[in-house]
Amino acid sequence: MVYDLRHAxxxxxxxxxCLLGTFGVxxxxxxxxxxxxxxxxxxxxxxxxxGPKMPMHMPPETTVxxxxxxxxxxxxxxxxxxxxDLLVQDTHVHIPMYGVIAAALSAVVLGLALPSWAGFxxxxxxxxxxxxxxxxxxxxxxxxPGFALVTxxxxxxxxxxxxxxxxxxxxxxxTPKKGxxx
Numbered sequence: 001m002v003y004d005l006r007h008a009x010x011x012x013x014x015x016x017x018c019l020l021g022t023f024g025v026x027x028x029x030x031x032x033x034x035x036x037x038x039x040x041x042x043x044x045x046x047x048x049x050x051g052p053k054m055p056m057h058m059p060p061e062t063t064v065x066x067x068x069x070x071x072x073x074x075x076x077x078x079x080x081x082x083x084x085d086l087l088v089q090d091t092h093v094h095i096p097m098y099g100v101i102a103a104a105l106s107a108v109v110l111g112l113a114l115p116s117w118a119g120f121x122x123x124x125x126x127x128x129x130x131x132x133x134x135x136x137x138x139x140x141x142x143x144x145p146g147f148a149l150v151t152x153x154x155x156x157x158x159x160x161x162x163x164x165x166x167x168x169x170x171x172x173x174x175t176p177k178k179g180x181x182x
Contacts, residue, residue: 101126136151
């Protein structure tokens with residue numbers, strides 16, 4: 001073990017607690033954003049990354065103004081779609097940040113009392129989850145809508161990895177140790 005969070009200085013344990021809390025808030029807002037723009041079903045994710053099936057038509061050279069009744073259903077917002085250029089931008093921005101987050105969470109894993117295999121597994125999960133997330137997006141866009149399941153698996157795996165690290169760290173850092181005073 002590189003260091004032991006169970007017996008670390010209180011300032012280090014507080015730093016880790018604040019880091020995990022900050023990541024938790026970010027993950028909650030990230031999940032909210034995913035829910036707003038892509039959804040949590042394979043169908044909605046595929047629709048977001050595959051885009052509409054119909055070809056785009058050029059606007060007419062002349063414009064005509066027509067008045068007609070509109071229902072509330074017709075006013076609903078159109079589905080959010082991600083074109084290739086936006087996916088390139090999202091990949092460029094998110095992958096390095098996910099790597100930094102995975103590295104920070106992995107540094108916390110190194111301070112946990114875990115068997116070596118569990119540490120390797122957890123670190124692998126923390127890095128593999130965003131790879132799956134973005135691989136699924138690209139495969140959905142370029143290959144087939146069924147790859148939306150890979151995107152969903154990656155997203156849920158990110159949340160699972162964060163949850164496991166946070167639960168273990170909070171338990172090991174802040175649960176009173178038997179036989180240790182104050």
